[in-house]
Amino acid sequence: MTDTQTALPRADIAASARTRRRWNPRSLLSKRESPVVLALLLLVLFTYLANPRFLAPQGLKDLMLNATIMMIMAAGQALIISTRSVDLSVGSALGLTAFLTGTLFATYPSIPIIVVFLAGIAMGAGLGAINGLLVTTARVPAMVITLGTLYVFRGVNSWWAGSTQYFAGDRPDAFGNLSVSLLVGIPIITIIAIIVIAVVTLFQRYSRSGRDLYAIGSDPDAAIVYGIPVGRRVFTAFVTNGALVGLAGVLYASRFNSVGAVTGTGLELQVVAAAVVGGVAIVGGVGTAAGAAIGALLLTTITGALTSVGVDKFWQQAVVGGLILASILIDRLATLRRARNLRKATS
Amino acid sequence: MTDTLTPVAAPPALSATRGAISRTLASRPALMTYILLVLLILASTMVPRFAQPRTATFLLLDVVATLLMAMPMTLVMITGDIDLSVASVAGLSSAVMGVLFTGGMPFGGVVLICLLVGLACGLFNGLFTAYVGLPALAVTIGTLALFRGLALVVIGDNAVSNFPPAASAYATGSFGATGIPLVMLPVGLIIVAFAVVLHMTPFGRTLFAMGHSMEAARFVGVNTKRARLLTLMSSGLVSALAGVFWTLRYSSARSDNATGLELVVIAAVVLGGVSVFGGKGSIWGSVCGVLIIGVINYALRLNRIPEVVLVTITGLLLIISVVAPSVVASWSAWRHRRRRAREIDSTITTAGALSA
Incomplete structure (x- = not known):
């Protein structure tokens, strides 16, 4: 992998950071996120050329609204996957927090919106903490634990919701307007998402505990030997991801008309796919929240793009599958080339 | 995180046979068998209408697709890979079956082509995983979407349901009064075949070796690449067969058949003792895992307990099944340490007594 992503001693990280200050145009091309950004730009460009209405204000707005929730979840998942774990319970956790949002507004109609946001985020973080505790204390693979909590959370959700559904009418207009009103041409929930994703990406890149996550994902044993509190860091990653999913759940209730027992079912693998497309390697140690979010944007955009250029709707999912495969293939080829160049440089 | 192999106290030196028998009786598959038997007894005594032939029919018919997919999944996961595309392969095979049969192809030929499609799907997964060197999790998330997408391309919104009555009757019929479905005969043969390959052939041993260290x-x-390719191909083939069965059982070929079944299969297999890191697992354990979930679901549904509880119990079982061994392991490690400490203590005292 790239030199900045692997677990280097602190001094080396500082040194490489210093050399990185000299801006090198080639470094832009070799970033892990470059292929997905390029693919997104090309997709938007060609779709626009084929059908200019694709980028009309309304089309653009729909594009952003559809991607927002996936983008937040993919950013959270990037944190988890970069530590060589995975969180499959996110779809169920989103369902729970979305239903909590609906319940809060239905029971206390005058509740301040900010309180609902905090409650959703807190609940998400709590669910993440359950996953994190099980994963770090029982020392069993995250994939199995979160597969278990996927079912448990979903069960709790259906027990809680029963056949109850809350509709947009049960919620105050101001809350629904978050996904209708625009600020500088961008829906407010998308702005929230972009800010959150930027913060998470900066945390990953510059904070000590953020760097530790990459070290853990690159080589868990080495991370332990190096003295990184692996359990605490992984736990924090799960809580943070849970909080982000909680936020996504609240925004889901703002964006979509109804929330009920099955809200968010089956989202988990789409979220993982988005992260993978965005350059987050499933084996851990690399990738950024921003990349994962762009991956989510690409995956949601492609459906709209195919529709607006008149591709048969039945082909859309196959194209999405092909795209996921292409992106991991490109990533593999890039890794191989990088390894070859490194070998050439050292010999 | 990745290290579940906590040190376990070495078993005390018994005579070889007694050791082997007690090991077998305390092994994970045996434990799963006890749980399954206890569940069956509990359900038969406590749940009205459970202890009758119809239960065998419906319970088994419900789990056949999961059971079939669990067999190759066990092999795939023992080598350290995973196949998330199984349900999509079943969906694709179901879609192909519908379209070809409506196109007037004879039924036998249709089934054959479905199986070949499944084999091709497995080949695709296997080539990308073993020969290109991509992680199976990433590849099969991609093909999960791709194969389901192709199913949509093939059949679109349509549903085909006019399959030959004989075939549908075979898929839903049972052996007279016993209530055991007719399809359990071929399914049983497939289970035995997978058990023989995994536990009685050199090839099976290499799968375990690969799971421990590629x-x-x-x-x-x-030949690790060929072995990974073969296990993933078997997964495609058997998943396609499960898709054919699913189509006949519900007499409907649709693109969304068996959606989401991949996680159920993985949950059952992990419950049966397969490690997601590879190297551990058994066919019998996986069969028990599938049946345990099947029995619980069926018994609770007879009691009119809503889906809610079923889902929660499946999840809790899965969590307990992985957390419990690690709790047991750390407890026995602690006991081992304590015994060692006591032994050292007593050696020191005896040594002290001797020298005095």
């Missing part, structure tokens, strides 16, 4: 397996001369 590198070490390669160094001792195992």
